[in-house]
Amino acid sequence: MLTPPVVLAVAGTDSGGAAGLAADLATIGHHGCHGACAVTAVTAQDTSGVRAVHALPVGAVADQLDAVLDDLPVAVVKTGMLGSPDVVRLVADRLGHLPLVVDPVLVATSGAVLGDAAVVAAYRDDLLPAATIATPNLVEARVLAGREAPARELAERLADLGPAVVLTGGPEWRPGSDVADCTDWLCEPGGRPVALSHRAVTTSADHGSGCTYASALAARVAHGADLVPAAQAAAAYVTGRLEQSRDWCLGRGRGPVSHLAPASDNPPSAPHQEEPA
Known part of the structure; x- marks a missing residue:
């Protein structure tokens, strides 16, 4: 077997095992990458909420990053x-x-807030431009945009800060609804937003789906995929994970998205790309 690409996940822990580094490392492994990690915070949480957050000192995070970067050829970082x-x-x-x-x-x-105003400002001023x-x-x-606006407009505004943006979900879909499709808005810096529609899965077992999507996208990029097919493949992967967990009864709240081994080597059909009107 060829040496796998390395994806470094920099994130917090989830004691319920649904989100954070638990989701990141499982997803990265499912995509044929080696997952390294740096822990930023330890949370006490379950499916019903976050009970406590214990942030690590910045020096402890820096030590972890140095250890990984000094030893492993990191291809992509996911935060x-x-x-x-x-x-x-x-x-x-x-x-x-x-x-x-x-x-x-x-x-x-x-619904628990995990980043205060100072964290939001640091994202806008420092991290998103990088x-x-x-x-x-x-x-x-x-x-992050500091305003209420449609998803398409928000994606474009955030792309003006420097990164390509995939704004996931869209305002028309919520877990448990009867909507057949949901829409991600992809916008590259200086470009026009493009709608990527994919099938919605009606389930409340979706805790960790955002972490799972971003990790799947990072792993696809680590394998050399371009942005649009990587985003489409990541959405298809999450759709498959939600299908597997849609009828689970784990916990009292929003249950975990499945991180069991994929049922098939063939992911669900990729979502279709739609040009904006």
């Missing part, structure tokens, strides 16, 4: 919850020279 503005700036400084997929984890699936791709959901995009 999740970073915990403090100092860590956000550290990631921009130490990892900005690498392909960098930023999942700006600011709000948990349960990022290659950002994958906010609608709530995170509104926080």
Whole structure:
């Protein structure tokens, strides 16, 4: 077997095993990459909410990054919850020279706030300009843009900060709805937003789906995929994971998206690309 590409996940832990580094490393492995990691925060959380967040000192995060970078040929970095503005700036400084997929984890699936105003400012001023791709959901995009606006407009505004943006989900879809499709908006810097539609899965077992999407995208990029097919493949992968967990009864709240081994080597059909009107 050929040596796999290395994807470095920089994120927090989830004691319920659904999101954060648990989701990142499982997804990266499913995509034929080796997952390295740096822990930024330890959370006490379950499917119903976040009970506590213990952010690591910036020096402890820096030590982990140095250990990985000194030893492994990192192909792509994927970030999740970073915990403090100092860590956000550290990631921009130490990892900005690498392909960098930023999942700006600011709000948990349960609604808990995981990034305060100082963290948001550090994302806008330091990390997003250094990022290659950002994958906010609608709530995170509104926080980062500082305004209420349609998803398409938000994707374009955030791309003006420097990264390509894949704004995931879209305002027309919520877990448990009867909507057949949901829409991701992809916008490259200086470009026009493009709608990437894919099948919605009606389930409340979706905790960790954002981390899973960003990690799948990072792994596809590590294998050399271009942005649009990588985004389409990542969405198809998440669709398959949600299909597997849609009827699970785990926990009292929003249950975990499946990170069991994929049922098939053949992922679901890739979503179709639509040019904006």
